[in-house]
Amino acid sequence: MADRRHNARDVFPPTGTDLNTKSWLTEAPLRMLMNNLHPDVAENPHELVVYGGIGRAARTWEDFDRIVASLKSLEDDETLLVQSGKPVGVFKTHKDAPRVLIANSNLVPNWANWDHFHELDKKGLAMYGQMTAGSWIYIGTQGIVQGTYETFMEAGRQHYDGNLKGRWILTGGLGGMGGAQPLAAVMAGACCLAVECDEKSADFRLRTKYVDEKTHSLDEALEMIGRWTKAGEAKSVALIGNAADIFPELVKRGVKPDIVTDQTSAHDPVNGYLPQGWTVAEWRGKAETDPKAVEKAARASMKVHVQAMVDFWNAGVPTLDYGNNIRQVAMEEGLENAFAFPGFVPAYIRPLFCRGIGPFRWCALSGDPEDIYKTDAKVKELIPDDAHLHNWLDMARERISFQGLPARICWVGLGQRHRLGLAFNEMVRTGELKAPIVIGRDHLDSGSVASPNRETEAMKDGSDAVSDWPLLNALLNTASGATWVSLHHGGGVGMGFSQHSGMVICCDGTEDADRRIGRVLWNDPATGVMRHADAGYEIALNCAKEQGLNLPGILGR
Amino acid sequence: MADRRHNARDVFPPTGTDLNTKSWLTEAPLRMLMNNLHPDVAENPHELVVYGGIGRAARTWEDFDRIVASLKSLEDDETLLVQSGKPVGVFKTHKDAPRVLIANSNLVPNWANWDHFHELDKKGLAMYGQMTAGSWIYIGTQGIVQGTYETFMEAGRQHYDGNLKGRWILTGGLGGMGGAQPLAAVMAGACCLAVECDEKSADFRLRTKYVDEKTHSLDEALEMIGRWTKAGEAKSVALIGNAADIFPELVKRGVKPDIVTDQTSAHDPVNGYLPQGWTVAEWRGKAETDPKAVEKAARASMKVHVQAMVDFWNAGVPTLDYGNNIRQVAMEEGLENAFAFPGFVPAYIRPLFCRGIGPFRWCALSGDPEDIYKTDAKVKELIPDDAHLHNWLDMARERISFQGLPARICWVGLGQRHRLGLAFNEMVRTGELKAPIVIGRDHLDSGSVASPNRETEAMKDGSDAVSDWPLLNALLNTASGATWVSLHHGGGVGMGFSQHSGMVICCDGTEDADRRIGRVLWNDPATGVMRHADAGYEIALNCAKEQGLNLPGILGR
Numbered sequence A, B: 001m002a003d004r005r006h007n008a009r010d011v012f013p014p015t016g017t018d019l020n021t022k023s024w025l026t027e028a029p030l031r032m033l034m035n036n037l038h039p040d041v042a043e044n045p046h047e048l049v050v051y052g053g054i055g056r057a058a059r060t061w062e063d064f065d066r067i068v069a070s071l072k073s074l075e076d077d078e079t080l081l082v083q084s085g086k087p088v089g090v091f092k093t094h095k096d097a098p099r100v101l102i103a104n105s106n107l108v109p110n111w112a113n114w115d116h117f118h119e120l121d122k123k124g125l126a127m128y129g130q131m132t133a134g135s136w137i138y139i140g141t142q143g144i145v146q147g148t149y150e151t152f153m154e155a156g157r158q159h160y161d162g163n164l165k166g167r168w169i170l171t172g173g174l175g176g177m178g179g180a181q182p183l184a185a186v187m188a189g190a191c192c193l194a195v196e197c198d199e200k201s202a203d204f205r206l207r208t209k210y211v212d213e214k215t216h217s218l219d220e221a222l223e224m225i226g227r228w229t230k231a232g233e234a235k236s237v238a239l240i241g242n243a244a245d246i247f248p249e250l251v252k253r254g255v256k257p258d259i260v261t262d263q264t265s266a267h268d269p270v271n272g273y274l275p276q277g278w279t280v281a282e283w284r285g286k287a288e289t290d291p292k293a294v295e296k297a298a299r300a301s302m303k304v305h306v307q308a309m310v311d312f313w314n315a316g317v318p319t320l321d322y323g324n325n326i327r328q329v330a331m332e333e334g335l336e337n338a339f340a341f342p343g344f345v346p347a348y349i350r351p352l353f354c355r356g357i358g359p360f361r362w363c364a365l366s367g368d369p370e371d372i373y374k375t376d377a378k379v380k381e382l383i384p385d386d387a388h389l390h391n392w393l394d395m396a397r398e399r400i401s402f403q404g405l406p407a408r409i410c411w412v413g414l415g416q417r418h419r420l421g422l423a424f425n426e427m428v429r430t431g432e433l434k435a436p437i438v439i440g441r442d443h444l445d446s447g448s449v450a451s452p453n454r455e456t457e458a459m460k461d462g463s464d465a466v467s468d469w470p471l472l473n474a475l476l477n478t479a480s481g482a483t484w485v486s487l488h489h490g491g492g493v494g495m496g497f498s499q500h501s502g503m504v505i506c507c508d509g510t511e512d513a514d515r516r517i518g519r520v521l522w523n524d525p526a527t528g529v530m531r532h533a534d535a536g537y538e539i540a541l542n543c544a545k546e547q548g549l550n551l552p553g554i555l556g557r
């Protein structure tokens, strides 16, 4: 497989207003697929890896080329099917149907584990789609900066009276997602010490100014943190080291951070987590030649790592799992109280999900940053009274450079999303924007994921593992006319632990698009409100009533 | 739950031409839901159980009533979502979207087992949908007769030039499913000797004319078989005895059947299989008082039974496992070459699946048998050269009584299904039929199931467990405009072992329906051809080329 996956060429999405396909509805997935592999966006584009361990945009380079060719010839009443990153069929549908339907990494439950996945992967039969990698709506680290920022802000509200000045956050991992942590912390007013084993990852964050300093010495890192917190300065440092060594060492020294979390890729014990005592080079090599040995050593180290997090928690430090499934592994390795500290969703995000609020995002197909700035202004105009939202938009513009096609994310919910979508479509229609906009979201959203160790951890009614919901979400988005829809397995927390769906809709300025946007950007967050109302959350039940949702078995009408 | 699930009332679907809803597209699911619970169709309708253990049509009676109420008020641009038998939401879509979208029994893989299901079920959070129970397209026992008939016919094609006249089939078991064997064999033109240990089971099949004769004597049974095969007469006999005695005795005598199979309930070694040397009464008693002893003795007998089947196989007799797991038990008992003979899907059904051929079925919403007889005639008219198909239609009309709404099943593939659908729609339009027809299929079909112990056993490329395929099938049927679409987990082989999708389309006589039928009844079987072509089956690759499918990553265009 290696050769079919490796290619030295660089992919850049087309920009501007000339079509490479027969319409904007096929140009949009074409540009967004290529944007996922843009050298400034993807973690390892030559291997087709976008982010999150081995989350890929296409199964092989040959498949990538065939997807592109298929999109170029696709008619506006045809639909392309993509199966684990391979374009398997083009079928006649109709103009209100999605142009692309995607299913990635799905396995019959009894075989839904990494061993079987890797066995298939070796045969060329599989691809790990993560969440937005295989569904072509990754926009670089801005998405995660916003999510992490919201999480840290909420933690600050709950534990430090809304003021993180002079506080510091300990974490691990500066990869595709984790790299957002120091910047999000600083935006939230806190300092950050991030342990990263791969110097290249740290250097990349330094170059893009997501982290302020780098060191190989724990003592030096602690000295910086001490100095900054004392001065009330919000700054961040990357410490090159192994989190499984550093976290316990801090516990041993009695050092107490103000918040502890982790974003190593623990969900993938072969490719995502450096075992203690190994060099990065040894690890990468052995992951190819002896994956079993890597997995065993990595899992043992995760247990040590989580033990330290439990120790911080027991010492009164707000500690949270940031969705990498590390508690699960530690528990399987025999750490009984691995789940002592909570996941970030039940702790901080669920109240937002109850109102359909989640990681709404959009991208300017023109490639012109001005298009995004104009939409930023439109959001402020349409949602005038939300200081928090306005503050985010200002900071994002100031501190986050665009990667690949210019994009914006902001967390908005049911009742707002379709208003923004219709307004953007109008701006495309009138020529205010240079080219169409695509609107999508993470699979980590209100109605689109079942993941008992993360997004649906500790649901009020115990329905954590029921995955009817994301499947219904995907079917409904397909029925509502999204431009592409995806169903994935194993994103975020790894094989066996999640099922989730994605959707993207293209605002091409047409009146057909108005109708589709009105349905999709209402129905999609509404399924999230429905799912949480069914589980008995008051906020969701009230939101459903306020918004006039028709939920027969839930609201009893 | 029991009370919310039990109700003494009998449900009968409305018949005739008066609507109870706002259109035929909502009347159709209403009638088919009710038909699934018709006293002549369902196994335990008062508990909402349709078939297959606890396969239900709705979660509770309250949910049933709410589904009915929702369908009555549903508009033709709205879609009802059903989550594990509960109507959870009504959303605005458009006229070419499905009217109902269903997800039943789906669980995140790591929790996808019977224990967790029962835990949720007790809390009122789950429903087992089986395949066609929760997706409202079960039509009674006609389905298993047809499936068995097709299996025997395909065996006849492969081994006897398509002519089973003068041939005979040896089998065991005349239970709920196995009882279809003698009738299916006779319909296929063969004689059948079925060994059944429980005289009551044999007597039931005699009464319903599924078997022709009964005897306690092997010599007499062989005399009958000899006489019938010589005369070219297709007849069947039930031999009261133990298959583990009779099969080896036949081997010893050098008797050579033309096909050998078995449908004792070997999958359940305590309650399903009579050990050698035991009476049925002893067996039933000990199954209660000393299940371990029964299991031990039954497993030992199965080894003897399978040894005889392997002997037949080695003697050149086509021998097949009919999905009761008896080879697995024999292997565990030390019979090394227990898997010498194949399972029925890889041996006989897969070549059909490769051409998109599967359990296509339709139902007359009028309730009038004449409507089905007219469609029978239409099928013969449109497919004039298929003697096999004509034979089935004649025999089915003659020997199988309708249960609930009149229905027909026949196995047809890509290229035929949409032609039949369009013709039926035309017959509705012209008034030749009294009311609309619905067309659906089992989830056990070419492109709609991933089930590594049954439908996708031993796939050529090892992709048995890849479930992207049924998910894409459901998404594409949704995008193509099926009237309702479903995604289930655990049908047939139980929790954790399968994922599958269903679809039903209503022929209401309109031109809109023509367009939808043309897409859905082409695309649906085409996904099956695609899935098998991707796995490398020549028949499927050739079929895809002949039918002009556009499969970029598979056919390389």
Ligand SMILES: NC(=O)c1ccc[n+]([C@@H]2O[C@H](COP(=O)([O-])OP(=O)(O)OC[C@H]3O[C@@H](n4cnc5c(N)ncnc54)[C@H](O)[C@@H]3O)[C@@H](O)[C@H]2O)c1
Residues within 6 Å of the ligand: A043, A051, A052, A053, A144, A147, A172, A173, A174, A175, A176, A177, A178, A179, A195, A196, A197, A198, A201, A241, A242, A243, A244, A262, A263, A264, A265, A266, A267, A268, A272, A273, A274, A275, A322, A323, A324, A325, A444, A454, A491, A492, A493
């Ligand atoms: N719930 C969420 O919303 C959410 C968001 C972001 C990320 N995550 C999860 O967080 C994890 C990280 O995501 P990512 O995209 O950044 O992954 P990634 O693979 O790009 O980055 C992981 C980083 O961790 C480093 N690392 C691995 N082992 C280490 C160790 N022992 N000590 C120190 N550093 C180590 C790697 O070198 C790499 O830079 C994933 O498991 C992901 O699923 C969850």
Ligand SMILES: NC(=O)c1ccc[n+]([C@@H]2O[C@H](COP(=O)([O-])OP(=O)(O)OC[C@H]3O[C@@H](n4cnc5c(N)ncnc54)[C@H](O)[C@@H]3O)[C@@H](O)[C@H]2O)c1
Residues within 6 Å of the ligand: B172, B173, B174, B175, B176, B177, B178, B179, B195, B196, B197, B198, B201, B241, B242, B243, B244, B262, B263, B264, B265, B266, B267, B268, B272, B273, B274, B275, B322, B323, B324, B325, B454
């Ligand atoms: N794969 C498929 O599509 C498929 C289809 C039908 C049946 N099956 C399998 O076939 C088996 C039978 O199904 P069923 O619904 O008819 O089960 P059932 O339990 O209703 O019937 C089994 C019959 O076998 C008889 N029997 C048991 N031990 C015997 C012995 N030693 N000798 C002779 N007769 C014996 C019993 O008396 C009973 O009548 C099951 O294992 C089922 O899973 C699979």
